[in-house]
Amino acid sequence: MSNASENTPNMTLILGGTGKTGRRVVERLSSRGVPNRVASRTGDPPFDWGDQSTWDAVLDGVTAAYISYFPDLAIPGAADAIRTFVERAVENGVRRLVLLSGRGEEEAQLCELIIQRPDIEWTVVRPSWFCQNFSEGAFLDMVLAGEIALPAGEVGEPFVDADDIADVAVAALTEDGHTGQVYELTGPRLLTFAEAVDEIARATERTIRYVQISPEAFAAGVTEMGLPEDIVWLLDYLFATVLDGRNAHLTDGVQRALGRAPRDFTDFVRDAAAAGVWSQ
DSSP states (O other), X not given: OBXXXXXXXXXXXXXTTTSXXXXXXXXXXXXXXXXXXXXXXXXXXXXOTTOGGGHHHHHTTEEEEEEOOSSOTTSTTHHHHHHHHHHHHHHTTOOEEEEEOOTTOHHHHHHHHHHOOTTSEEEEEEEXXXXXXXXSSTTHHHHHHTEEEESOOSOOBOOBOHHHHHHHHXXXXXSSSOTTEEEXXXXXXXXXXXXXXXXXXXXXXSOOEEEEOOHHHHHHHHHHTTOOHHHHHHHHHIIIIITTTTTOSOOOHHHHHHSSOOOOHHHHHHHHHHTTTTOO
């Protein structure tokens, strides 16, 4: 899908344009009248990370790109794909790149180094766990079922709103002053997963329990749910590695990029509940 004609100059490409952040980036660019193209396997032209023959067509006329790699930059092979894509993008005339990275992920930070080239304007957006994982992601079905069973203990996580991530990405794509910046994005406070679930339960006036389970039990459960093997691996990696306390602190990335405070988890919960996301 394209939101402008194929011959439009200064096109902005959104990789992962149907995902949590990409969809929001597309909405914001479109509302500003910025010509944009959503890259997806079902798009026109189609884009597939695993098929390099699809890359040149989506890069035609593109001068800026938002790179969101599915399912995550931690996946083996992601760095090679990012390196090859960035080289191809620059060859095709792309001059501004914004990379969605991962906080506390060493593999993702290798990908950050790839885009840090002297011949382009680059920005890294490095968020913590998304609030929206509870409303439109991996944990939604658990919320609806009334029990969220995860291998996360008492470590605090500064959940960040996907709307804030998209606002930062769009600012980096469309405004000057963000080149060479690594924006580490967090919400304004730390919450354990149990505390986050309690807030959702209060807002929805439902009984929703948080249960801490072993990593083995979690892996077995998501496998039984039919999730793809790479997603199962990723979730296990994130809980085992990223939630070891390395991210249990706040940063000022949203403030630096946008000049305002990040949205609080309570605001996210209020709006999601009012929208009926968790209604049964």
